[in-house]
Amino acid sequence: MDFMTLYNDCSLCPRQCRVNRRMRGGKRGPCGEDDRVRVAFIGPHFGEEPPITGTKGSGTVFFSGCSLRCAYCQNRQISHESFGELADMDTLLSRVEVMIQSTGVHNINFVTPDHFFPHVFTLVSSLRENGCDLPMVYNLSGYQSMDSLKMAEHYADIYLPDFKYGDTTLAASLSRAADYPKVALEALCEMARQKGFLDSTAKKGSLAEKGVLVRHLILPGHLENSINVLTSLFVEFGPDLPLSLMTQYSPVGQSLPGPLNRSLRPEEFDFVYAHAHALGFRNLFVQFPDPPDAITSSQPSPFLPDFRKAQPFGKSGFKKMQSSVDIRKRVC
């Protein structure tokens, strides 16, 4: 199949715009991109969960644009401000292969790639033809079209989807996607059907080769949303679902509503974490919240990337935790 024809009448994400992305100067969908792939960063990243990061990092490819474009996006430079460079397929393949050879990354990690799936599938085919046997990681917003996911099955090994909202009103106001809770839950089910749960949770301390790990970014002042998210995930998948609770939220962008103009408070994390533990999730990954006075404009959160820099990320990461006692020692 010539994947590029999918840009002719684009329905790659649930927005289902049906715009012709191959027409220069034509109408664009909310993802903001035409049929020319653009990337903001290619390189090792050490902030993913331990079975993804390992010791040599995850080989990330950050694509420009985004089909969801949340008001508070932590990667605003690329999702809202169009940061990134055009790259033809040969250049993209060459840059990824140079990264693999020069750094020894453990996997290839496509970050928010769904609006460029035709390029990603082509890239994966070429990498495999050239002998690359690294796991292919799809780092997704959770707002995925079922048809696109079915196409991705052959080209993906690991899914790292977000589950951002259990609250339709919040999803509508912050991401203009009132259908997010339903669409994302169905998408997660499809990902789990394809790949199962992340395999490294069964093989303690090993690197992941296949499976699904779900992430949830706790939003300041919206704890009820997080409680709904965790409850929905538990009801649907049970206690063995690998789950990351992310506390890295930093206010990015202008005019953020209400509590989104501040960082997450430690007691807010504690409240959500207590619910995760009460439900009985057994495979939790956790970022410890920074103390409120640790983040300033001159010393921003180490998780907040700056894509204008050659190395956009700090080196903070996740810890795998299975005991609330351990967590509380750090939080309180």
Ligand code: SF4
């Ligand atoms: S990927 Fe972009 S153009 Fe295609 S349906 Fe989604 S928002 Fe519309």
